[in-house]
Amino acid sequence: MDDLLLVLVVAVALGFDYVNGFHDAANSIATVVSTRVLSPRAAVIWAAFFNFAAFLVFGDAVAATIANDVVVQDVLSIGMIFAGLVGAIIWNLITFVFGLPTSSSHALVGGMAGAAVAKAGFGVLIADGLRKIGVFIVLSPLIGLAMGLLLTLLIFWVFHRTRSTERLNQGFRIGQLFSAAAFSLGHGANDAQKTMGIILALLIASGHAQAGDSTPLWVVLSAHTAIGLGTLSGGWRIVKTMGSKITRLQPVGGVAAETGAAVTLFATSAAGIPVSTTHTITGAIVGVGAARRLSAVRWGVAGRVVWAWILTIPGAFLISWLTFLVVDVFA
Amino acid sequence: MDRRAVFFFGAAAVCLVLVPLSDGYAWVSAVVAGVYALLGVGSWLDARSHRRL
DSSP states (O other), rough: HHHHHHHHHHHHHHHHHHHHHHHHHHHHHHHHHHTTTTHHHHHHHOOEEEOHHHGGOOOSSHHHEEEEEEOOOOGOOOHHHHHHHHHHHHHHHHHHTTOOOOHHHHHHHHHHHHHHHHHHHHGGHHHHHHHHHHHHHHHHHHHHHHHHHHHHHHHHHHTTTTHHHHHHHHHHHHHHHHHHHHHHHHHHHHHHHHHHHHHHHHHHHHSSTTTTOOOOOHHHHHHHHHHHHHHHHOOOHHHIIIIIIIIIOHHHHHHHHHHHHHHHHHHHHHOOOOHHHHHHHHHHHHHHHHHGGGGGGGHHHHHHHHHHHHHHHHHHHHHHHHHHHHHHHHH | OHHHHHHHHHHHHHHHHHGGGOOGHHHHHHHHHHHHHHHHHHHHHHHHHHHHH
């Protein structure tokens, strides 16, 4: 019976990963679609491939952080993790309906924390791990913004002799294929690892793995496959917000934003820090707009995005908390 | 004062506040704060030179 439950909750975790890819597909492809470098269909295939290929490049440091540093190991159970996942999925779907680019990652952390607190109180939260994640909630968009801005300035400085902006953008259309690929690689690495971490926590809770074990290969492959398939399905409402509503992007800006965000994701994935790919690319796009002038950024939309970030952890926490109470009745 | 410089100085202040909370990653917060402070100074000087022209 326990094994059947385990299989069901692993399927829900992979479902979350699929929804994550679906929800965050916009981040990987918004700039490449809005600058008309690739058609929407070609862009999702391109992004999905690099989402999947990420397992060949990055380890499992982020997965270990999710499995070991959010809540204490003793509180982990199949029901608790199920409630956490349900809270994160429902929150993602709510924000998807409203077209808000919130963070699936923080929904997951909020969901895990909410279900764990419902089960055993606030004492089960690991303050150090949550503080690290909390600090990078703020830092990741700021790093992305600085990277996007500095790369834009660098590109314009290097090519300042090019008189035709048209010609410059033409050259950067090809460059955007590589920057979109790099960003998709970073997205696959950081986000698929969060699901790997959840499945690893499930295996620990059910006695199929020990704390500190590395992630089994089948978990790595299935998580990257699920996120790749989710990206392939695409999420068009959010493409519109990311691609044109924050600031209008040209190919030069697209390359700067995606490269800046990709570098940030590579560094945080290597350091085992679960950050939001959404936060990072949004910050980078704002940075590209701010390199021209602050009025090039539509701050009303950026502000709406910030509010969605602030509400994500409490929102997912509350839904998971309530879900655990229901699960507990049936358990 | 230039709005962009104010924004960058604000971001630098936020990163500085995060330094004591960042444990092993305090250097990341400090470096990002430094970058924003430099961007703030650069943006302020840029706006000032534009006003003089």
